[in-house]
Amino acid sequence: MSPRDRRDFLKLCVTSTPTLFLGDRANAFEGFEARTGQKSPRTPTSIDRYVDPLPILKRLEPLRKHGRTVVYQVRMTEFKQRLHSQLPPTKVWGYEGMYPGPIIEATSKIPVEILWKNQLPQKHIFPIDTRIHGAMSPTPAVRTVPHLHGSRTKSESDGLPERWFTPGHSEIYHYPNEQQAATLWYHDHAVGITRLNVYAGLSGFYLLRDEQELSMNLPSGKYEIPLVMQDRTLDAEAQLVYAPTNEDGKMLAPGTWGPEFFGELPVVNGAIFPYLDVEPRQYRLRMLNGANSRFFNLYLNLATRPTDIPSLVTFHQIGTDGGLLANSATLKNLLLGPGERADLIVDFAGLDGKTVTLSNTASVPYPGWAMLQTMHAPLNELMQFRVSRASSSTSKPFSLSLKSPLTRLDPAIAEITRDFVLSERLDTEGRSLGVRINDKGYDDPITEFPRLGSLEKWRFVNMTDDAHPMHLHLVQFQILERQGFDFGAMVQGRLELVGVPRPPAANEAGWKDTAIVSPRDVLTILIRWDGYTGRYVHHCHMLEHEDNDLMRPFEVVAGK
Numbered sequence: 001m002s003p004r005d006r007r008d009f010l011k012l013c014v015t016s017t018p019t020l021f022l023g024d025r026a027n028a029f030e031g032f033e034a035r036t037g038q039k040s041p042r043t044p045t046s047i048d049r050y051v052d053p054l055p056i057l058k059r060l061e062p063l064r065k066h067g068r069t070v071v072y073q074v075r076m077t078e079f080k081q082r083l084h085s086q087l088p089p090t091k092v093w094g095y096e097g098m099y100p101g102p103i104i105e106a107t108s109k110i111p112v113e114i115l116w117k118n119q120l121p122q123k124h125i126f127p128i129d130t131r132i133h134g135a136m137s138p139t140p141a142v143r144t145v146p147h148l149h150g151s152r153t154k155s156e157s158d159g160l161p162e163r164w165f166t167p168g169h170s171e172i173y174h175y176p177n178e179q180q181a182a183t184l185w186y187h188d189h190a191v192g193i194t195r196l197n198v199y200a201g202l203s204g205f206y207l208l209r210d211e212q213e214l215s216m217n218l219p220s221g222k223y224e225i226p227l228v229m230q231d232r233t234l235d236a237e238a239q240l241v242y243a244p245t246n247e248d249g250k251m252l253a254p255g256t257w258g259p260e261f262f263g264e265l266p267v268v269n270g271a272i273f274p275y276l277d278v279e280p281r282q283y284r285l286r287m288l289n290g291a292n293s294r295f296f297n298l299y300l301n302l303a304t305r306p307t308d309i310p311s312l313v314t315f316h317q318i319g320t321d322g323g324l325l326a327n328s329a330t331l332k333n334l335l336l337g338p339g340e341r342a343d344l345i346v347d348f349a350g351l352d353g354k355t356v357t358l359s360n361t362a363s364v365p366y367p368g369w370a371m372l373q374t375m376h377a378p379l380n381e382l383m384q385f386r387v388s389r390a391s392s393s394t395s396k397p398f399s400l401s402l403k404s405p406l407t408r409l410d411p412a413i414a415e416i417t418r419d420f421v422l423s424e425r426l427d428t429e430g431r432s433l434g435v436r437i438n439d440k441g442y443d444d445p446i447t448e449f450p451r452l453g454s455l456e457k458w459r460f461v462n463m464t465d466d467a468h469p470m471h472l473h474l475v476q477f478q479i480l481e482r483q484g485f486d487f488g489a490m491v492q493g494r495l496e497l498v499g500v501p502r503p504p505a506a507n508e509a510g511w512k513d514t515a516i517v518s519p520r521d522v523l524t525i526l527i528r529w530d531g532y533t534g535r536y537v538h539h540c541h542m543l544e545h546e547d548n549d550l551m552r553p554f555e556v557v558a559g560k
């Protein structure tokens with residue numbers, strides 16, 4: 001299908017879908033088989049939903065210990081992996097032969113050392129746009145640099161974008177783990193091609209534990225399920241296609257940079273439309289939006305037929321990107337931008353025999369314009385939980401009223417307020433040339449030098465039409481508030497806040513390393529510069545944006 005035909009085809013699919021909760025192609029195909037007694041043809045867009053069990057991610061075994069340090073080896077390789085049982089295997093990149101990578105489990109205050117080895121082939125899976133900063137020739141096509149997202153690490157081990165290394169080379173990175181229990185994740189960060197390397201498969205969980213968390217009686221073992229949600233597009237041979245979309249919804253030629261990428265199929269833990277058999281009890285779900293550009297606005301739906309009115313299961317969020325919340329938040333839906341995590345408790349008790357579908361209402365791009373909704377394949381469902389097993393444990397449930405210690409940062413002692421204006425450059429035909437921060441590119445000289453030990457207020461001012469999940473390396477910050485601003489005044493360079501400031505919602509009132517700034521809105525965060533001096537970066541975690549040019553370096557300098 002040419003991109004044009006494909007667009008028309010998608011448009012057709014969407015316009016013939018009467019409600020948001022439709023699009024249950026699996027049922028349609030079951031009907032086909034029942035009527036005709038024939039197996040329906042399988043292409044990536046006609047596979048059955050919920051026929052494959054959710055992959056339970058493996059934990060990585062350490063290589064050895066030296067002193068207190070736990071040492072791991074992680075090799076990056078190319079291999080084939082089946083993403084759905086009705087499709088042939090897909091060529092991917094992964095860590096230790098797995099996509100997503102294995103779970104690295106660490107303990108607070110016990111250092112980890114990882115020997116990262118690039119054993120990838122010399123040829124990239126995807127064509128590379130050499131017009132992007134850091135990807136210009138003669139830069140080698142295949143190069144990687146792993147970053148532990150959410151960690152407080154020295155600059156040398158942070159995985160800065162330009163510290164990439166090529167096949168046959170390796171790096172030893174040190175992770176002190178001097179921070180509280182949290183859902184961290186590792187992924188590739190090579191400058192100019194992060195979107196391609198992560199899309200090829202280079203990401204995984206890093207679960208940091210501590211005494212406090214372990215003493216809380218949280219669901220653990222097989223009742224603790226990390227879930228990384230991504231989206232992928234496959235060709236007729238089930239091979240990965242990376243074709244980004246322009247702002248007008250048009251698909252661009254493979255290899256060209258585009259402002260967003262949206263895949264046609266949901267992939268959870270490396271499987272398309274998987275299911276998980278669960279017991280009627282509490283589970284802890286560690287959610288990660290590992291998609292390139294797609295936001296997920298998740299809800300748990302008990303309705304099984306597309307024509308049913310959605311029936312929502314309430315759940316609880318107990319932790320954010322950087323650790324446990326002081327109080328759990330009761331939710332019916334959860335918005336996660338790329339890079340964000342949420343630690344959830346879902347109670348399947350009383351739902352025996354029922355099926356709960358993890359569903360999504362986030363538009364693309366997010367929050368999107370109605371006109372654009374017709375341009376992209378809907379991605380309304382991700383996976384199913386089937387409450388089919390008998391309860392096998394009698395352990396007493398985790399108490400949601402448990403309080404965790406959390407110090408609120410005090411805006412009154414902020415030493416400085418720094419503003420970061422996000423604006424998009426367009427060519428004469430209205431095509432995006434990328435979003436920039438304060439009209440500076442990644443390679444422009446550093447303009448921010450925070451002092452170690454100080455507290456700062458950062459304001460992200462969003463002049464674009466998309467929401468952006470803004471991420472800082474080195475620190476966990478707190479959201480102070482969000483507020484509107486006068487767009488006209490801002491065009492003339494004056495930031496005038498309008499309306500009332502909105503404090504963070506209950507499920508965002510904790511440690512964050514990635515936070516969403518909505519279009520025409522200001523996000524204000526408080527940062528305590530703890531840890532190390534040195535060079536780091538901050539950027540939008542939509543990987544297309546990060547690669548061009550929504551990323552800036554900063555340097556933490558010694559205190560007075």
Ligand code: C2O
Nearest residue numbers: 147149189339471
């Ligand atoms: Cu998750 Cu700078 O990255």
Ligand code: CU
Nearest residue numbers: 468540542545
């Ligand atoms: Cu962005």
